[in-house]
Amino acid sequence: MASITSLGAGSGIFSNDLVNQLVNAERAPTEQRLNQKQSLTEAKISAYGNIRSALEALRTPMEKLSTIEGMRAFTGTSSNEAVAGVSIDPSIANRGSYSLDVKQLAQAQSLASGVFADRDTTTVGTGTLTLNVGGVATDITVDGTNNTLEGMAASINEANVGVSASVVDTGSGFRLVMSAEDTGVDNAIQVSVADNDGNNTDGAGLSQFVFDGTASNMEETVQAKDAILDVNGIEITRSSNTVEGVIEGVTFDVKSIGTSTVKVEQDPEAVAGRVQEFVDKFNALQDVIQKFSGFNEASGQGGVLSGDSTVRGIQSELRRMLTTIPQGLEDSPIRMLADVGIKTDPSTGKLEFDQDVFKEQLEAYPEAMTALFAEKDGVEGIAERMVNVASDFIASDGALANRTDGLNRTLESIQDQRDRLDLRIASYEERLIRQFSAADSLIAQIQSNGNFVAQQLAALAPQNNQNQG
Template identity: 30%
Template sequence: MPIGSTSMSLPGLSGYDFSGIIDKMVQAYKLPENQLFDKQGRLQTKKTAWMDVNTSLLALDTAATALRSASTWTATQTVSSNTSILSVFGGTNSVQGTYSITVSSLAQAEAIATSVSTDTDIASVLDSVSTKMAAAGHSYTAAGDWDFTITNNGVAHNISVKSSSTTGGAPTLEDIRDSINNANAGVSATLALVDSVNKTYRLVLTNNTPGAANTLKFSDPNGLLQTGLGLQLTASTDGVPSVTYSPTNLISNDPSSPNYAGGITQQATDASLTVNGVPMTSTANTITSAISGATITLSTTGTASVTVAQDISVTKKAIQDFVDKYNSLQKLIKDNLSYDADNKQAGPLFGDSLLMGIQAKLRDVVGGNTIVNPTGPYKILYDVGIKTSDRDGTLTFDTAKFDKAMSDHPESVVNMFGAPYSGGTTPTDDLTDTMLVPNLHQGLGNYLHAYLNPLVKFQGTIDQHKTSLDTQIKDLKSQIQDFEDRASDYEERLKIKFASLESLLMNFNSQGTWLSNQLNAMTAKK
């Protein structure tokens, strides 16, 4: 029980500061407990330091793993010579080379327009639509009398047309447009103002999917499409009517033209192109099959060249990231192992044999002359531009030397870092440091991963070390609590003893006062 929490207090009527004396005695008694607090603090500092080291080692392992990944070395850059004709996007598996592409035609979606209307209200255009429809045998008095069906890509979609008029009557072009768009038939319906002076409109239906095979077909049981909207439907081989296309029946906005009625405004076509002279067709203008691993988007007709080349900047960035992570880790290790002789201040992990071993191992593998590529001609990191400073052991990356090495012997450079290029190997995650042999761990990425993974993985070396520190901290916490309990008991005993002494002294003072009074009285009688 802490000081000041006991139930007994000393009034100090004897004139002595026994409370102060007890406080001093308890503080002296608890000096060993302070040492336990200090030890607990040092262990917690070590635990935090190891957590920081583990995080930095994980970052280095991640950077090393990137170096042994094929994608780091196979990244490509794709360039189009004329982006107004086509654009191109390449992935890591794009086949390098130069490709001449000629675009003859683009993929188009079929578009169909109705006859010209001088108003969006069908009735005002068709000279009393009800009378005309009735003459065609349609009364349009029951629900569904305005409905029709659009078949798109083999799927039939019923278009339920409702008139927005509160008094009934024929639907407007807006009603038909909205009904088509709400049916999710893969068709977009819009109203086109073809003559702003005379306020003439056409309802335009456009298939959302391009390609020659994607033509729209219609079932028109109520005659709305043909009689009401002027579409000329012709039965195809499967019996489902469609709007027939030919270059001579493209619609015209000239009332005197025989093609003034509704019809096809844009034919459904496939894209046509050649890649290095090889003809190809596509139902879409985005093509993934022309160049392996690349996506080409066509914009217009014409000829452009596409160059797919290795993107060495991705590789350099990965190497620089590794260098930065290594330097950051070495600085962290150095700070933790440091000792300031002037101030007699040690780092959190000063003298730690495990950390000193990690520091020495990394310096030997990365900063030394360890052969990480036994197949040559490049065997050590210095050969490909990674240099070690003699002053502090930090790394620098000489990109010019790296570029020359890649130009002269790319296979050897890739194998140097452990990527699977002509013989590079990749270890499994459960390898241990005892298995680090050149023939098995070719390449820096493989070599380091096999060493670092047992250190940083769950229940690995550092995790076990941290668990040991946790156990010690928990044990010290228990010892401190026990000491607190003993100190409280000691304080209680002291208070009881000094309370008795306080009472005894108070009695002595009372007796002394009585004797003094008696002597004074006897003297007065004489």
């Protein structure tokens, strides 16, 4: 901005205030228009952001309902949790009742050596110790660096072969204990040696740790056992107390000898809860859309997105989904959302959910209910279609992103216009200063000439008076 500190000094007519008033009057209309346009553009960007967030929130519960697993909720109960617990994979489980009679629990084998005087001084022999667990054999070298109970235990643990080893102080000596890390007969431990003393089976040197079915120089303190139980009268054997694969989608956790009845039942509350989440998020989206595109009767004004084609497109697509009949359900007692207790309030566009109706229909027609929501046999259900619709709108190249990108370009254009306005106003201000300065100088000169003439006339006045006398 040009300096105008001396403006008006000559004439007293032109001043800094006058220049500022003219400059502001020139700037104000354009600046006001740009401010209004920027404010509206930023409000639209914010509105699209809120709609995007609401669509993302809606997509989450719909993704759950778009899979068969999301529509299949089961609970498992055991009449005697002390004997057996139960867990369910809802994606593949089915209703059923199972009588369990647990006859034997699975156990992990433990072997104990003879008694030694100490844990880390007395040598135990040298050679190669071979551990065979589950059909996998591992050789462990025992030499002068590890030929004590403690040294052997450390080498076995470092080998990571499914056997843990420790040295136990019995009070009257020390024993090496090897324990299988997994239960069951198949995970029993076999120990063989190549003893450097030349005898691989006697009770001296490294061979005192042999336990291979032929020589048993270690004591089996805990026998390897499989879990044995009857399920509906059929005997089942497993290496673990976690019994899987007997009933599809059902896992028994056996804990003690005894009987229990396990029931697997549909859990309509869980599925209804997922649908309720969808309804809540759908209605929240309607609130957001109403806020930014609806008409406020009190103020007589519409929202910043009133009449927006993108918003209308979102509403149109989602409402179309609400009355869609998936292929294959044309003649089913369940064809659309209204048949399962989900209806639209025409005055608000929001959904109303009758959970009692939903749970009744889920229990009566579980397969049709799944087909209504989830993708099944290559046919998209309503939830899957809504996921796709929401994903299309909020994609990086979707309608919302395109509108937001366009608005951001508008903001850039507004800033360009502001920059040009600043340049124009600066030029205008400089022109005013030049014109006012020139005018000020001219007026000052005129005033100066006038003062001179007045002085000359005043000087002539006495002479005229004398001549007249």
